[in-house]
Amino acid sequence: MKKKGSNSISVKSKWTKTKWLLSDRNLTQYVPETKRFTRASLNEMTGRYKMVYFKPTNGTGGSGIARIVRTPSRKFRVKKDARMVEVTSVSSLYAHLLKIARGRSYLLQRGVYLQTSRGRPFDLRVTMQKTGGGKWVPTVMFVKLGKPNNVVTNYHQGGKLELIEQTLRRSGYNTAQIKQYQLKLKSLGMKTAHCFNRHSVKFKELGLDVALDRDGRLWILEVNTRPGFSALKSLGDKSLYRTIVRYGKTYGRTR
Template sequence: MRTKGSRSISVKSKWTKTKWLLADRALRQFVPETKLFTLSSLNDMTGRYKMVYFKPTGGSGGNGIARIVRTSSRKFRVKKDARTFETSSTGSLYGRLKRIARGRSYLLQKGIHLQTSGGRPFDFRMTMQKPEKGKWVPSVMFVKLGKPNTVVTNYHQGGKLALVGETLRRSGYSSGQIERYKMRLRTLGLQTARCFERRSPRFRELGLDVALDRTGRLWILEVNTRPNFYALKSLRDKSLFRTMVRYGKKYGRTR
């Protein structure tokens, strides 16, 4: 657990944060099945799900993430960054993933087939900030658009930021549906903020990465306790960046 000054804290471990979400009765239904990477959990997860994500417990910005796709009963295709390789057994897959991990802790997470907009997969970022004691604000929400067939949507991995309304409209959603999704994202943000606040009152900002699958269901992929502000400068509309900075000033994140 990392502290910034005496006012706000940051937790790097995705596994710790996932366990908090899973322990919350209201939120566990929104969390894709996630397990620590072991040979046993790899056998289990790849046996039950055709697509599984391999994620470092302490990574950020989409770094180190690989996508595993089961192509037949015993064969797998793995994509990491621009590289793709295939294996012919779970044992050889485990060996290759162990080499990628290099002794670091990794997670396996059920893969979510993301909704697309203009042919690009996307997920949502819902940012929560707490400028005053005990008062969380759903400050900004936006979309991260990935390149077609990429493993992650992150801006630092070639993704692009966009507005929620225009992205969902391009996917064929009506104005009413768009407003309902925005309301659901704010609700998820507030529920997550309350969940984290029960662990410590010193959290001041959270960035939820929320997937929309092709059936219309929302999933919390992970929660960042020190979300990136500056990628928002890439949007034509600078108001989202200004909003985050304004709230961030109240707890010392920005000047």
């Protein structure tokens, strides 16, 4: 664990954080199947799921992530950044992924088909922060809208931030459904914060990346222990940025 800011700690390993979520009976159902990358796990995951994500264990900002899609003819298409490669077997897929990994530790995660808004895939961000009194609060929620066909939705990878209401409305959800999702997201944020708190009370902030799939189900894709603040300035509504900074100041984080 690494200290950041005044006294809020940060955990880089996605594998460590995923294991925490999986060991919590309130959260297991929300975590897509995730395994450490090995020849055997690749065989298993690509056999079980049509789409699998290949993620660096310690990566940030969506960098280094590749998407693997199994075609009807049992070939595999691997997309990383703007580059697409097609391979014909699990062996050649494994060799290709080893080149991408360059000796770094990677994970394989079941791919979730994201809901779209005007053709753009999106996921949801719930930011949890501690008050001065040490209580967890869901402070801001927003949408990360990806570029069509992009592997990730991250702002720094060409994504765009939007307010949850407008995105969900464009996706065909009504007011009652949107309110229901907002309540579910807050509940998921609180459960996750309590899970992380059991591992260390020194966590002061968390950013949950939550997928809404095409069947309307929520999945926790990742939990960031050092969630970004600055991209919120890109929203026309500056109140979210002001809120996140206000809470951040109580534990020494100002940007």
